[in-house]
Amino acid sequence: MPMPSPRLLRVLKVVAFLLCLGPLSVLLWKGFNHQLGANPVDVITRTTGRWTLTFLLITLSVTPLRKILHLPWLIRFRRMIGLFAFFYGTLHLTTYVWLDKFFDVSAMLHDIAKRRFITAGMTAWAAMLPLALTSTAGWIRRMGGKRWQAVHRLIYLSAAAGVIHFIWLVKADLRRPLTYGAILTILLGFRMLEWAIAKARQRTPATAHAASRPAQN
Amino acid sequence: MLIRKPDDISSSEITSKSTYLSRRKFISGGLAAGAALAGGFYLRDGATHREDSPVHADGPKLPGVVKSQFSTTEKPTSFQDITNYNNYYEFSTDKYEPNGLSKNFRTRPWTVKIGGLVSKPLTLDIDDIMKLAPLEERIYRHRCVEGWSMVIPWVGFPLSALINRAAPLGKAKFVAFETIFSPGQMPNQNRAILEWPYVEGLRMDEALHPLSILAVGMYGEVLPNVDGAPLRSVVPWKYGFKNTKAIVKISFTDSVPPTTWNRMAPDEYGFYSNVNPNKDHPRWSQKTERRIGDGLFSPKRPTLMFNGYGDQVAGLYAGMDLQKYY
Numbered sequence: 287m288p289m290p291s292p293r294l295l296r297v298l299k300v301v302a303f304l305l306c307l308g309p310l311s312v313l314l315w316k317g318f319n320h321q322l323g324a325n326p327v328d329v330i331t332r333t334t335g336r337w338t339l340t341f342l343l344i345t346l347s348v349t350p351l352r353k354i355l356h357l358p359w360l361i362r363f364r365r366m367i368g369l370f371a372f373f374y375g376t377l378h379l380t381t382y383v384w385l386d387k388f389f390d391v392s393a394m395l396h397d398i399a400k401r402r403f404i405t406a407g408m409t410a411w412a413a414m415l416p417l418a419l420t421s422t423a424g425w426i427r428r429m430g431g432k433r434w435q436a437v438h439r440l441i442y443l444s445a446a447a448g449v450i451h452f453i454w455l456v457k458a459d460l461r462r463p464l465t466y467g468a469i470l471t472i473l474l475g476f477r478m479l480e481w482a483i484a485k486a487r488q489r490t491p492a493t494a495h496a497a498s499r500p501a502q503n
Numbered sequence: 504m505l506i507r508k509p510d511d512i513s514s515s516e517i518t519s520k521s522t523y524l525s526r527r528k529f530i531s532g533g534l535a536a537g538a539a540l541a542g543g544f545y546l547r548d549g550a551t552h553r554e555d556s557p558v559h560a561d562g563p564k565l566p567g568v569v570k571s572q573f574s575t576t577e578k579p580t581s582f583q584d585i586t587n588y589n590n591y592y593e594f595s596t597d598k599y600e601p602n603g604l605s606k607n608f609r610t611r612p613w614t615v616k617i618g619g620l621v622s623k624p625l626t627l628d629i630d631d632i633m634k635l636a637p638l639e640e641r642i643y644r645h646r647c648v649e650g651w652s653m654v655i656p657w658v659g660f661p662l663s664a665l666i667n668r669a670a671p672l673g674k675a676k677f678v679a680f681e682t683i684f685s686p687g688q689m690p691n692q693n694r695a696i697l698e699w700p701y702v703e704g705l706r707m708d709e710a711l712h713p714l715s716i717l718a719v720g721m722y723g724e725v726l727p728n729v730d731g732a733p734l735r736s737v738v739p740w741k742y743g744f745k746n747t748k749a750i751v752k753i754s755f756t757d758s759v760p761p762t763t764w765n766r767m768a769p770d771e772y773g774f775y776s777n778v779n780p781n782k783d784h785p786r787w788s789q790k791t792e793r794r795i796g797d798g799l800f801s802p803k804r805p806t807l808m809f810n811g812y813g814d815q816v817a818g819l820y821a822g823m824d825l826q827k828y829y
């Protein structure tokens with residue numbers, strides 16, 4: 287598929303933006319229609335948490351997808367999706383801070399120190415924070431592409447901590463958290479494989495490859 | 504010459520495209536949405552409170568139910584919430600699903616086997632069990648180990664009535680309960696989520712305490728399947744999981760019987776599992792609880808020692824270190 291025209295790309299971005307707001311809209315709609323069940327805080331917490339992880343995994347899917355499908359322009363959506371992961375993560379954290387702990391700082395510190403699933407969750411959110419703050423073009427310029435990219439590998443930590451947070455919080459029945467874990471493993475596995483292949487290429491004489499596989503961009 | 508893999512993202516690709524929604528716009532949009540969410544719920548919460556008049560499923564009424572002095576005067580949680588938010592892992596690990604999944608659960612014919620340290624093992628039919636003692640309404644606080652609570656108008660009779668009928672031997676020190684194993688009806692029993700069937704137990708003096716009941720109804724009606732029909736135990740000063748639903752077996756033992764959650768995670772769920780705000784749990788703070796039905800922005804309530812039944816039951820544990828025997 288050829289690169290979409292700038293106009294089409296803009297339209298696609300608006301559509302993607304609205305789609306990303308879908309989970310929040312559903313939550314709001316249910317909230318106003320008394321459909322959040324017996325324990326609305328529980329539903330809000332779970333929904334925002336699940337979508338944070340989902341958006342993190344979608345963000346991590348962009349690179350494998352654009353390479354496998356040869357759709358380099360998919361990268362144009364990555365920042366938006368990543369920021370939505372941060373957005374839902376922040377709603378998730380706010381639900382905890384406000385509706386679960388009611389801003390009781392000592393109770394929260396106790397939680398972070400004592401409950402490992404909270405420690406993992408806080409780590410996941412904290413790892414996203416610098417990525418959201420340095421998500422602009424200006425920051426990429428200021429930091430330099432290489433360094434920026436290195437810092438943004440923190441998303442691997444964030445996603446892993448997020449999955450661990452989920453695994454550690456369930457009492458029994460690990461099917462759902464392990465599904466997220468499996469998808470994350472595949473997405474990180476793709477990168478490791480790529481890295482291993484690149485390493486192997488570096489070691490073998492390049493001429494053979496130069497003929498068979500031209501460098502692509 | 505080495506051919507290197509192109510960088511994941513060439514910097515031109517990143518920097519050139521700031522045409523789409525700038526970060527500032529995005530963040531302010533996000534903040535606005537968040538504020539709308541919070542503000543909206545806040546207004547709604549204050550203006551129109553949930554209709555808490557109990558919505559009944561119009562189940563069969565239980566006749567001749569008498570009031571009990573042991574009932575709390577607190578306002579019962581709505582029928583709707585009680586029956587649509589609970590843990591019944593045999594059906595689902597989701598608290599909203601058991602209601603639907605338990606709709607066709609068969610509660611007749613139903614018998615309960617009574618054995619172990621008794622002079623004569625016996626099998627009782629549920630309809631005879633319901634006549635062991637006059638049915639009473641017991642409005643009890645119910646505290647889940649996960650940090651939420653309800654007020655539930657159970658209908659039942661003292662557990663001691665059944666124990667007396669069973670006539671356990673003098674050396675019987677504990678009572679063990681067992682839930683039905685029926686994987687055809689209970690989908691999760693086909694999976695090793697917990698060790699099935701669900702087993703629980705009480706010390707004999709706990710079981711004989713007048714607050715301990717066997718429930719056969721709720722809100723004056725026959726017990727809904729989702730709440731453990733046709734027969735479940737209720738021990739209101741302990742965390743909810745100490746109660747056994749859909750009981751098919753009761754046996755008397757001279758040593759501590761195995762209990763399901765204790766086997767699963769002994770550091771989290773002790774044999775006693777008395778409600779105790781001073782004993783921290785690895786997952787949830789037990790200091791406070793969310794009362795189901797309270798508004799989104801209502802503060803949590805402080806959890807009371809023995810779930811507020813300390814006056815009646817603290818004596819059972821006199822001299823025991825409750826940090827150790829949790």
